[in-house]
Amino acid sequence: MKKIFFIVTVASFILASFYRVEAQQPKKGSLIGYLSSTDRARDSARAEVFRLALRQRGYIEGQNIAFEYRYAEEKRDRLPELVADLVRLKVDVIVVAGGSGPIRAAKDGTKTIPIVMMGAGLDPVEAGLINSLARPGGNITGFTDLTGHLGGKLLELLKEAVPKVARVAILYQANNARNTFEFKEVLPASARALGLTIQRREVRDADDFERIFAAINKDRPGGLFVLGGPLMNANEKRTVDFALKSRLPSVYQSREAVVAGGLIFYGADVMENYRRVAYYVDRILKGAKPADLPVEQPMKFEFVINLKTAKQIGITIPQSLLYRADKVIR
Numbered sequence: 001m002k003k004i005f006f007i008v009t010v011a012s013f014i015l016a017s018f019y020r021v022e023a024q025q026p027k028k029g030s031l032i033g034y035l036s037s038t039d040r041a042r043d044s045a046r047a048e049v050f051r052l053a054l055r056q057r058g059y060i061e062g063q064n065i066a067f068e069y070r071y072a073e074e075k076r077d078r079l080p081e082l083v084a085d086l087v088r089l090k091v092d093v094i095v096v097a098g099g100s101g102p103i104r105a106a107k108d109g110t111k112t113i114p115i116v117m118m119g120a121g122l123d124p125v126e127a128g129l130i131n132s133l134a135r136p137g138g139n140i141t142g143f144t145d146l147t148g149h150l151g152g153k154l155l156e157l158l159k160e161a162v163p164k165v166a167r168v169a170i171l172y173q174a175n176n177a178r179n180t181f182e183f184k185e186v187l188p189a190s191a192r193a194l195g196l197t198i199q200r201r202e203v204r205d206a207d208d209f210e211r212i213f214a215a216i217n218k219d220r221p222g223g224l225f226v227l228g229g230p231l232m233n234a235n236e237k238r239t240v241d242f243a244l245k246s247r248l249p250s251v252y253q254s255r256e257a258v259v260a261g262g263l264i265f266y267g268a269d270v271m272e273n274y275r276r277v278a279y280y281v282d283r284i285l286k287g288a289k290p291a292d293l294p295v296e297q298p299m300k301f302e303f304v305i306n307l308k309t310a311k312q313i314g315i316t317i318p319q320s321l322l323y324r325a326d327k328v329i330r
Helices: 002-023 040-056 076-088 100-109 151-161 177-194 206-219 230-234 236-245 255-259 270-285 307-313 319-324
Strands: 030-036 065-071 093-097 115-118 140-143 167-173 197-203 223-226 250-252 264-268 301-306 327-329
Touching: 030 040, 030 076, 030 100, 040 065, 040 093, 040 270, 065 076, 076 100, 093 100, 093 270, 100 115, 100 140, 115 270, 140 270, 151 177, 151 223, 151 250, 151 264, 151 319, 167 177, 167 206, 167 230, 177 197, 197 206, 206 236, 223 236, 230 236, 236 250, 236 255, 236 307, 250 255, 255 264, 255 301, 264 270, 301 307, 301 319, 307 327
Parallel strands: 030 065, 030 093, 093 115, 115 140, 167 197, 167 223, 223 250, 250 264, 301 327
Antiparallel strands: 264 301
């Protein structure tokens, strides 16, 4: 009798342990919706980092997880339709790679499917997307980066790279809320502290660029600061080529722009953010509520200098600055 009691007790303990472990596992065949404001080619490296980070957590594509990708290709009017498509597919989580526009589109499209944001855009609290960083509430959590508040640092790096610079043209998208905030609230104070004059150069659509390029050439500033945004991303090669041709030292909020020929990038390490997003997806698939997962800010930043570009436009980057760079493109 004692032997039978012992066997039953052990069996009960094992069964209870099994259920505890089972409750912590993601459900079989999870479907992840991936919404990007840009195009597949531009986003591919970041999406791959995200997939690999999930794989390290035990999610194998084709076995226990699948992805549905939707790309807006910098066309904001497509976002509601793309979100609606993911909602129809009944995805378990929507991961949003982009700024406030796609995050808001996802928020407007569903109040129940968890949304994980990857950063960029306006402060999500100020934008009304979440209640607070510590307790986001609703169905949104993830990352928020500090891009909109780092403009002063980029101006500082430009001044350090080219000490003689006195005037900087700020190129940005006129109807972009984050760009407007940066130009009005962030950059003026930083420029004054550095003894710089900033010149406002707005573009409203793709046809505006050549007119603005002509105006910049006429004014001959000492540097060019290109803010990030859908329109700027879609015309990145044009701005990089213009800066090279005009021999203008240029700083960007896009790492890709500096790889393509811009001079300086400083910002959150986007790849690290994308790896970290896998943590949120994992927690949600195992039962956590987005409302209870604090929104994180980046802990790691990246400083990139394109030395090839510096040589091409005829400037010498101080060695002290090169030593501080995380990556120097030679």
